[in-house]
Amino acid sequence: MFVDSADFISKIAKKGVTKASSIIVTKIETKNLEEIELMLNQESTLEIVVTANQSFNYTFNLKENSKLKLIILSNCHTEDFEFNLTVNLIDKKAISEVYFLNNQTANLIATTIYIQHLSKNTISQTVVKSINSDASKFKAKAEILINKNCGNSQANMSLKGLLLDTNSNISFQPNLKILENEVTCSHGATISTFEKEYLDYFQSRGITKKQAKNILAKSFESDITSKIPLICL
Amino acid sequence: MLKLVNINIKRGANIILQNINLELVGNQVTALYSPNGSGKTSLAQTILGNPEMVVESGEILFLNQKINQLDSTERSKSGIFVSFQNPPEIPGVTTLNLLKESYISIYQNKPKAKEFLTDIKNFNNLLGLKEDFYKQSFNVGASGGEKKKNELLQILMLKPKIIVLDEVDSGLDSQSKDILIDLLRKIKSPSNSFLIITHDKQFLTKIQADKIYTIENQTLKAM
Numbered sequence: 224m225f226v227d228s229a230d231f232i233s234k235i236a237k238k239g240v241t242k243a244s245s246i247i248v249t250k251i252e253t254k255n256l257e258e259i260e261l262m263l264n265q266e267s268t269l270e271i272v273v274t275a276n277q278s279f280n281y282t283f284n285l286k287e288n289s290k291l292k293l294i295i296l297s298n299c300h301t302e303d304f305e306f307n308l309t310v311n312l313i314d315k316k317a318i319s320e321v322y323f324l325n326n327q328t329a330n331l332i333a334t335t336i337y338i339q340h341l342s343k344n345t346i347s348q349t350v351v352k353s354i355n356s357d358a359s360k361f362k363a364k365a366e367i368l369i370n371k372n373c374g375n376s377q378a379n380m381s382l383k384g385l386l387l388d389t390n391s392n393i394s395f396q397p398n399l400k401i402l403e404n405e406v407t408c409s410h411g412a413t414i415s416t417f418e419k420e421y422l423d424y425f426q427s428r429g430i431t432k433k434q435a436k437n438i439l440a441k442s443f444e445s446d447i448t449s450k451i452p453l454i455c456l
Numbered sequence: 457m458l459k460l461v462n463i464n465i466k467r468g469a470n471i472i473l474q475n476i477n478l479e480l481v482g483n484q485v486t487a488l489y490s491p492n493g494s495g496k497t498s499l500a501q502t503i504l505g506n507p508e509m510v511v512e513s514g515e516i517l518f519l520n521q522k523i524n525q526l527d528s529t530e531r532s533k534s535g536i537f538v539s540f541q542n543p544p545e546i547p548g549v550t551t552l553n554l555l556k557e558s559y560i561s562i563y564q565n566k567p568k569a570k571e572f573l574t575d576i577k578n579f580n581n582l583l584g585l586k587e588d589f590y591k592q593s594f595n596v597g598a599s600g601g602e603k604k605k606n607e608l609l610q611i612l613m614l615k616p617k618i619i620v621l622d623e624v625d626s627g628l629d630s631q632s633k634d635i636l637i638d639l640l641r642k643i644k645s646p647s648n649s650f651l652i653i654t655h656d657k658q659f660l661t662k663i664q665a666d667k668i669y670t671i672e673n674q675t676l677k678a679m
Contacts, residue, residue, distance in 0.1 A: 420544045427504055427540070428554065428610070429532035429561040438557060442548030 250455040253279040253306075263289035265314070272296065272455040275306055282309040285317035285345075294451055297325040297332060306334040312345035312376075319346070323363075324447045325353040326440075331360040340369040340376045340406075349380045351395075352447060354440055356387035366398040367408065374405035384414035385443050387436065457482050457649050458503070458536070458618045463514035465495075465502050472498045474674045476514070480618060480649040485640065487665035488653045489679070494671040496653045497541060500622045503651075504538040505531045518618070533562050537616035539607040541623050546594040551606060552576060554594055555613050562614060572613075579612040582639075584632060600627035608636065611643070619643075620651045625659045637662050 248270040254277040261283050263269055268290045273279075275297040283291050291310065310319045325332055338347045353361040367378045384393035395412040417439055425435035463476040473495045480486055490496050502509040503516070505528040516523050523531060546554070555576065559567050580590045583605045595603050604624050611619055625633055640650065640663060654660055660668070668679040 418544070421546050423506075423528070424540065424544050424546070425554075425557075426527070426529045427532055427538060428558040428614075429529060430554075430557050431529050431561070434557065434561065438549060438553070439546075442546075445548055 248452050248454060250274070253277040260284075262286065263291060263317075265289060268292075270294075270452060272451055274298075275304070278305045280307045282311070283319070284311045284313050285319060287314035288316045289314075290318045290320075292320045292450075293322070294447065295321070295323045297323070298327060301330070303331040304333070306332065308335070309337045309339070310347065311339045311341055312347065313341045315342045315344045317342065317345045319348070321347075321349045322447045322450055323349075323351045324444055325351075325355075325361055326444065327353075327355065327359050327361070332362070334361070334363040334365075336363070336365040338365075338367045338378065338380075340367070340373045340378060343372070343374050343376065345373065345376045347378045347380075349378075350447060351380075351382045352384070352443065353393055354385045354387065354443060355391035355393055358388075358390040360392040360394075362394045362396075364396040364398070365410075366400065367410070368400045369403050369406050369408065371402045373403050376403070377407045379408075380410040382410075382412040383443075385440065386414065386416045387440070457519060459515075459517040460503075461515045461517065463502070463516065464512040465498060466510045466512050467498065467508055471512075471674065472509070473502075473671070473676075476676050478651075478669070478676060480651055481666075482646045482649050483644060484666040485644060485650045485652060485663060487660055487663060487668045488651060488671070488676075489655065489657070489660050489668055490671040491655055495674060496655075496671065497622055499671075500538050500620045500651075500653060503531075503536065503618070503620055504528050505536075529561075532558075532616075535562075535617035536620075537611055537614065537618065538620040539604075539611075539622050539624050541626075543595055543603045543607060545596045545598070547596050549594050550592060551590040551594050551609065555590075555610060558610070558614060576609070576613060579609050582612075582635070583608055584635065585609070601629065601632060604628055605632065608639065612639070615648075617648050618651070619648060620653070622653045623655070624652075625654055625656055633659060633662070 250272040252274040257277060257279050259281045263285045265287045270292040273295045275295050285291055312319055338349055351363050351365060355361050363382060365380055365382060367380055369376050369378060380397060382395040382397055386393060393414050397410045397412050399408055399410055401408055417436055422432055422435050426432060458480040460476050460478040465473040488496055498509055505526060511524055576590050585605055595606060604627050607624060652663055669676045670679050
């Protein structure tokens with residue numbers, strides 16, 4: 224069920240707690256909602272597309288069998304921003320999917336993401352991607368905690384950066400805190416620039432370097448942008 | 457269509473090829489048969505406009521225009537196609553997408569979507585590629601033979617005027633080589649010219665080239 228963002232926002236106080244109890248799909252802008260603390264009830268599903276055009280501080284608490292799919296799109300051009308996100312999987316079988324895509328110029332974006340597995344059989348998938356150019360900076364600290372007695376949980380984290388020029392800067396700080404044995408956990412962090420081999424090949428097929436970079440940047444973003452629900456486009 | 461006139465080619469500090477004279481004429485297949493390391497790929501890359509190949513002297517003429525100063529993008533747009541010996545794998549970009557962008561750049565026009573898709577499907581199948589090959593990430597996970605066939609797929613879709621096939625036969629099984637030879641005969645026309653580079657004598661015999669060259673002492677010699 225698609226819920227208009229104004230309705231969604233009107234249901235939650237700036238720093239309040241509320242409950243989602245059915246399948247909800249919505250999109251919001253952080254300039255309209257800087258802070259959320261939201262509880263997902265048992266069996267509920269929430270999909271949110273967030274346009275991050277202001278600093279924000281969001282916390283989601285997931286109860287049994289609930290599912291959160293959060294897509295954060297950051298395209299800030301004028302200011303430095305700080306983004307803080309915490310997802311707590313507090314009951315068994317809770318699932319969190321977080322996708323963060325940053326594409327910016329001339330700013331510093333500092334992002335902190337905490338995913339905390341606080342129960343058994345919980346699953347999290349976290350993907351952070353940033354494309355930086357024009358001397359912009361992106362910092363991301365992403366931490367996964369799998370607490371004691373949270374066996375059979377799975378957590379995957381991937382941080383990928385694409386630098387379009389030598390003046391930009393990307394810094395990743397991934398962290399795994401695993402306090403339980405019977406879990407599956409993975410993380411990876413890579414920062415790259417365009418492969419010369421690809422650019423040469425594109426050029427040999429009549430595609431200019433600039434066009435090639437656009438195509439490659441779009442393909443870099445595509446595994447996140449393809450997840451945006453059609454209704455939110 | 458394409459003429460190399462008294463070309464001397466350097467790579468870094470080394471002279472690779474000297475006094476190269478070559479003419480590629482419409483409706484003809486020219487073969488370059490020479491052992492590994494003799495400079496065949498360097499010649500192909502020079503035609504492409506690879507900046508690592510420096511043309512120290514001489515002229516490259518395409519349709520009577522001097523193209524020494526044109527880069528590979530411009531040469532490709534004007535109708536020169538050089539296949540890669542080791543085409544890259546490009547994750548996230550499909551063959552279809554790359555072909556579409558290439559077509560738009562070369563023809564300065566979007567292709568008719570339905571026709572374009574039909575053509576690519578037909579050529580994909582004709583070349584014996586997996587049914588959804590053109591929809592997958594460019595060459596990702598592809599075998600050597602499939603990568604070579606992907607080069608041929610591009611030729612069929614983009615219809616270039618000068619077609620340089622650099623060892624495209626290596627990595628192909630014999631059935632695929634026969635398909636390639638059959639394709640050559642079908643595509644060959646007064647509006648294009650082929651330069652086929654190989655070190656396989658059997659393949660050379662099969663292609664029935666109009667002219668055959670080899671490289672000896674850094675220069676081309678007719679055989």
